[in-house]
Amino acid sequence: MNKVLIPAIAILFVNIIAGLVLSVYPLANMLYTSAAIIVNTLLVVMLFALGAERTHRLSLGMLFLFASIIEFGSGLVAPSSVKDNWWIILFAIFTAVEGVLSYLAIHYKKQS
Numbered sequence: 739m740n741k742v743l744i745p746a747i748a749i750l751f752v753n754i755i756a757g758l759v760l761s762v763y764p765l766a767n768m769l770y771t772s773a774a775i776i777v778n779t780l781l782v783v784m785l786f787a788l789g790a791e792r793t794h795r796l797s798l799g800m801l802f803l804f805a806s807i808i809e810f811g812s813g814l815v816a817p818s819s820v821k822d823n824w825w826i827i828l829f830a831i832f833t834a835v836e837g838v839l840s841y842l843a844i845h846y847k848k849q850s
Contacts, residue, residue, distance in 0.1 A: 739786040742799075746779035763814075770813035770825060777833055778806035781840050794843040801839070805832050 750772060757768025782802055785795045809829055816825035 739783060742779065742782050742786070746775060750775045750779075764818045766818040766820075767814055767816060770816050770829070771810050774806055774809035774813055774829065778802050778809070778836070781836050784840055785843060788844045789847060790840075790843040791847050794847070798836075798839055798843055802836055805836060808832070 753768065753771055753775060757763050757765060757772075782795075782799050785798060790798070809832055812825055812828065817823055820826065
């Protein structure tokens with residue numbers, strides 16, 4: 739689990755520092771990308787903590803990594819306003835799908 743937490747915390751730290759220091763990186767976009775990092779990290783940690791099978795952790799971890807890269811990249815260019823923001827809808831859809839997949843992986847683990 740430390741292999742997930744340490745890089746995620748480092749990336750989150752760099753993202754927050756960049757958001758606070760760079761004037762071309764709006765605060766709203768920094769919050770969007772930070773939310774994407776935190777949510778995807780928590781979902782992967784949940785797979786480890788609640789005992790999903792190793793193959794499920796690996797495959798879902800790769801899927802969540804791909805989704806978080808999409809969320810992060812789109813969060814960089816997302817509009818700063820909350821009204822009529824399609825990024826928030828995209829983020830909610832990705833998070834809902836990832837949550838359902840995590841639940842299924844944990845729920846259907848082998849009972850050994």
